[in-house]
Amino acid sequence: MRAQVGIIGGGPSGLLLSQLLHLRGIDNVVLEKHSRDYVLGRIRAGVLEHSFTEILREAQAGERMDREGQIHDGFFIAHAGVRHRIDLKALTGGKTVMVYGQTELTRDLYEARDRLGGKIIHNAENVQPHAFDTGKPYLTWSEGGQLRRLDCDFIVGCDGYHGVSRQSIPKDKIQTFEKIYPFGWLGVLTRTPPVSPEVLYANHERGFALCSLRSSMLSRYYIQVPLTDSIQDWPDDRFFDELRHRLPGEVAAAMVVGPSIEKSIAPLRSFIAEPMRCGNLFLAGDAAHIVPPTGARGLNTAASDIHYLYHALVDHYTRGDDRGLNEYSRRALARAWKGQRFSWWMTKLLHRFPDDSPYDQRLQQTELEYLFSSQNALASVAENYVGLPF
Numbered sequence: 001m002r003a004q005v006g007i008i009g010g011g012p013s014g015l016l017l018s019q020l021l022h023l024r025g026i027d028n029v030v031l032e033k034h035s036r037d038y039v040l041g042r043i044r045a046g047v048l049e050h051s052f053t054e055i056l057r058e059a060q061a062g063e064r065m066d067r068e069g070q071i072h073d074g075f076f077i078a079h080a081g082v083r084h085r086i087d088l089k090a091l092t093g094g095k096t097v098m099v100y101g102q103t104e105l106t107r108d109l110y111e112a113r114d115r116l117g118g119k120i121i122h123n124a125e126n127v128q129p130h131a132f133d134t135g136k137p138y139l140t141w142s143e144g145g146q147l148r149r150l151d152c153d154f155i156v157g158c159d160g161y162h163g164v165s166r167q168s169i170p171k172d173k174i175q176t177f178e179k180i181y182p183f184g185w186l187g188v189l190t191r192t193p194p195v196s197p198e199v200l201y202a203n204h205e206r207g208f209a210l211c212s213l214r215s216s217m218l219s220r221y222y223i224q225v226p227l228t229d230s231i232q233d234w235p236d237d238r239f240f241d242e243l244r245h246r247l248p249g250e251v252a253a254a255m256v257v258g259p260s261i262e263k264s265i266a267p268l269r270s271f272i273a274e275p276m277r278c279g280n281l282f283l284a285g286d287a288a289h290i291v292p293p294t295g296a297r298g299l300n301t302a303a304s305d306i307h308y309l310y311h312a313l314v315d316h317y318t319r320g321d322d323r324g325l326n327e328y329s330r331r332a333l334a335r336a337w338k339g340q341r342f343s344w345w346m347t348k349l350l351h352r353f354p355d356d357s358p359y360d361q362r363l364q365q366t367e368l369e370y371l372f373s374s375q376n377a378l379a380s381v382a383e384n385y386v387g388l389p390f
């Protein structure tokens with residue numbers, strides 16, 4: 001089999017790139033390790049930058065998002081029992097974010113690929129990139145016990161943090177940077193009306209909490225928990241009691257509680273690999289970098305990688321211009337590092353770190369007080385939250 005571009009991973013990054021390339025006549029195949037149902041069963045991001053929504057429309061996958069997604073003009077940070085609103089729209093000269101679940105967005109991308117007859121191979125086992133340091137890279141995988149091969153011009157690794165692409169790059173050709181946080185997020189999804197009309201982050205002495213949402217009848221709540229906890233330690237009653245403890249009184253009192261329809265614990269990690277290219281293998285999205293979800297940057301940074309790479313590949317195929325490909329890693333990393341900085345800063349601002357001294361805690365409190373008292377500080381948070389320019 002042959003295609004111009006071979007894409008490893010059928011998550012949001014891989015599907016989006018595949019769709020955009022197809023619309024510009026660039027032939028590509030996506031190899032996904034899992035089934036479509038498995039990919040669509042993952043509950044993850046929910047806050048999309050304005051620029052990402054534009055890319056989805058360009059990919060002809062934004063129609064349902066425009067119908068069902070919610071545009072949010074701001075979000076809240078609660079501290080010491082008081083809610084402070086970050087007015088994104090006013091602080092950024094009119095920019096907003098879209099609340100629309102990653103699961104829905106992935107479903108829309110799959111349907112868009114189906115409409116164009118896109119080639120996605122599910123349950124591809126043992127996918128391996130080969131010869132990407134030559135002009136003739138290829139991919140192999142097993143399908144129903146048979147070894148298959150795809151020859152291509154470029155391989156794009158969109159296979160997430162645990163994928164094979166980054167791990168295939170020789171150790172002396174890649175440098176990684178990592179920070180592991182000493183806690184995780186316990187997340188619960190419920191079919192209940194969200195307690196807060198806008199996303200609410202809470203800094204509390206018992207730990208961080210987040211009230212997020214996917215729609216007017218689907219709430220996503222999180223609390224910070226020790227890494228030693230498991231979901232069996234957190235039956236619904238205990239989860240909601242703890243969540244209410246960490247929220248301002250009037251918010252806790254208004255909460256509608258319902259049975260969890262999904263519950264999971266996500267460890268928090270910052271990670272970035274550079275460069276994001278090795279020969280004719282390019283990395284994009286979580287394959288190259290991940291962040292703690294506190295600043296809602298992960299999926300949005302994946303989208304900016306795809307934006308840079310898509311335009312670079314179009315320039316290569318339509319004009320023979322390789323400047324975009326040569327500049328891809330530098331441009332994508334420059335933005336990804338800013339996402340790392342913001343996510344780290346939000347995480348440090350809002351969580352309880354077990355090893356923090358009283359001095360560290362007073363600094364955190366002062367940082368929050370400064371933020372709520374300074375229009376410049378608020379504007380900086382808002383600018384990062386709506387997404388820095390591509």
Ligand SMILES: Cc1cc2nc3c(=O)[nH]c(=O)nc-3n(C[C@H](O)[C@H](O)[C@H](O)COP(=O)(O)OP(=O)(O)OC[C@H]3O[C@@H](n4cnc5c(N)ncnc54)[C@H](O)[C@@H]3O)c2cc1C
Pocket residue numbers: 008009010011012013014031032033034039043044045046047102124127158159160161162163164165187266284285286287293295296297298299300301302
């Ligand atoms: C709890 C949580 C909350 C989050 N909240 C937000 C948020 O609010 N905003 C935000 O922007 N981001 C958020 N994120 C991050 C966001 O979900 C990720 O950044 C996003 O999924 C990245 O997409 P991706 O396609 O690059 O990688 P993935 O979604 O990880 O997709 C990779 C795909 O590759 C496949 N794959 C893996 N290995 C192989 C292989 N060897 N061969 C073939 N296929 C393979 C996988 O099955 C998967 O389908 C959150 C993440 C978590 C965990």
